[in-house]
Amino acid sequence: MDKADRIFVAGHRGMVGSGVVRALERRGYSNVLTRSREEVDLIDQQSVHRFFDNERPxxxxxxxxxxxxxxxxRTQQVEFMYENLMIQNNVIYGALQHEVERLLFLGSSCIYPKHAPQPIREDSLLTSSLEPTNEGYALAKIAGLKLCEFIHRQKGRRFISAMPCNLYGSGDNFHPEFSHVIPGMMRRFHQAKQENRDAVTVWGTGQVRREFLHVDDLAEGVVRLLETYDESETINVGYGSDVTIQELSELMKAVVGFDGPLVNDTSMPDGTPRKLLDSSKMLATGWEPKIPLEDGLQRTYQWALEQGVFRD
Ligand SMILES: NC(=O)c1ccc[n+]([C@@H]2O[C@H](COP(=O)([O-])OP(=O)(O)OC[C@H]3O[C@@H](n4cnc5c(N)ncnc54)[C@H](OP(=O)(O)O)[C@@H]3O)[C@@H](O)[C@H]2O)c1
Known part of the structure; x- marks a missing residue:
């Protein structure tokens, strides 16, 4: 790839997209194209094709x-399935028709079966049933990665996909109801500290294990894959080790500076006992994560305070 190539980052205002833009710029790419949802609604096929016609990324x-x-x-399976299928079909097929040379599609570890052997290898895909609570989202992502795989094999084009573990970092969504585990927990600890609460409640037993990767580590990996990876099979991008939710809560307590005890609410469901990706293929590309969880949480908390996300 040439440093002056036109690279379209779809979703540049999101956590991952903004991280990828930063990583591309750090690597010296000078022609990164972005469009807001208001400028190009990716659900609208005509709008996407017009963009490809005009800008030729x-x-x-x-x-x-x-x-x-x-x-x-869980509550919006219809929207998760429909919107993701539309966005990815429009962008991937539009890119195919408009002679895009390289495309990287981002999926998620929820594409793998609920009871996949741990750590989860790429070849676990479609070996048994998915977790029902996010089946709509997962099925859309599987369709996207398969479309890239078929284009790679049938058309010989460099369309690839990457499946990250849970991500966190600057640009994360801190919505009180609709956020992921790290921003949701950070908000609860921050509020408890502000309101001098006695304790913070941790949902479930705290014993389930999860893997977390900082978005800047992922973004470095995305740029490396775009530059070097040329296989039809998807590739996992994870941190390589996991923590229990209890351990995460203890780290969060220290990062936010909350003094009180943690109380487990065992009436809340725990979810899948473990979700750790096997990222050995990714490590073989020469990439490795550089941001330890505690350091990443500190950066994220700092960012959240600066942005005032807890005032919403
Ligand atoms: N977050 C995680 O833990 C995680 C883990 C694994 C994989 N991933 C994958 O990484 C990718 C990005 O996730 P993220 O966490 O960065 O999500 P995010 O912060 O919610 O960002 C998503 C972006 O997509 C844009 N978008 C959504 N619908 C659109 C539409 N119709 N037209 C134009 N733009 C639209 C949003 O635009 P607006 O700014 O206008 O809303 C936003 O910029 C996803 O494919 C996800 O599956 C995320």
Missing amino acids: QHVVLAAAKVGGIHAN
């Missing part, structure tokens, strides 16, 4: 999607 990173935590996914 050479490469695309597809980081636009309808994204949310467990509550949002």
Whole structure:
């Protein structure tokens, strides 16, 4: 890839998209194209094709999607499935028709079966049933990665996909109801500190394990894949180790500076006991994560305070 190539980052206002724009600029790419939803609604096929006709991007990173935590996914399966299918079909097929050279589609670890052997390898895909609470989202993502795989094999084009673990960092969504685990927990600890509460409640037993990768580490990986990866099979991008929700809560308590005890609400569901990706293929590309969880949480909290996200 040439540093002057035109690279369209779809979803540049989101956590991942904004991280990818920063990473591309750090690597010296000088021609990054972005469009807000108001300028190009990616659900609208005509609008997407008009954009490709006019701007002729050479490469695309597809980081636009309808994204949310467990509550949002469970209550809006229709919207998660429909909007994601529309966005990815329009962008991936539009890119195919408009001679885009390289495209990287972002999916998520929820594409893998609920009971996949741990750590989860790429070849676990479609070996058994999905987690029902986010099935609409996962099925859309599977369709997207398969479309890229078929284009790679059938048309010989460099359309690839990457499946990250849970992500966090600057640009994350701190919505009180619809956020992922880290921003949701950070908000609860911050409020408890502000309001001098006695304790913070941790949902479930706290014993389930989750893997978290900082968005800047992911973004470095995305740029590396765009530059070097040329296989039809999707590739996992994870931190490589996981923590229990209890351990995450203890770290969060220290980062936010809350003094009181943690109380487990065991009436809340725990979810899948473990979700750790096998990222050995990704590590073989020479990439490795550089931001330890505690450091990443500190950066994220600092960013959240600066942005005033807790005032919403
Ligand atoms: N967050 C995670 O933990 C995580 C983990 C694994 C994988 N991923 C994947 O990473 C990708 C990006 O996630 P994220 O966390 O960065 O999400 P995000 O912060 O919600 O960003 C999504 C972006 O997509 C844009 N978008 C949504 N619908 C659009 C439409 N119809 N037209 C134009 N733009 C639209 C949004 O635009 P607006 O700014 O206008 O809303 C936003 O900029 C997703 O594919 C997701 O599956 C995320």
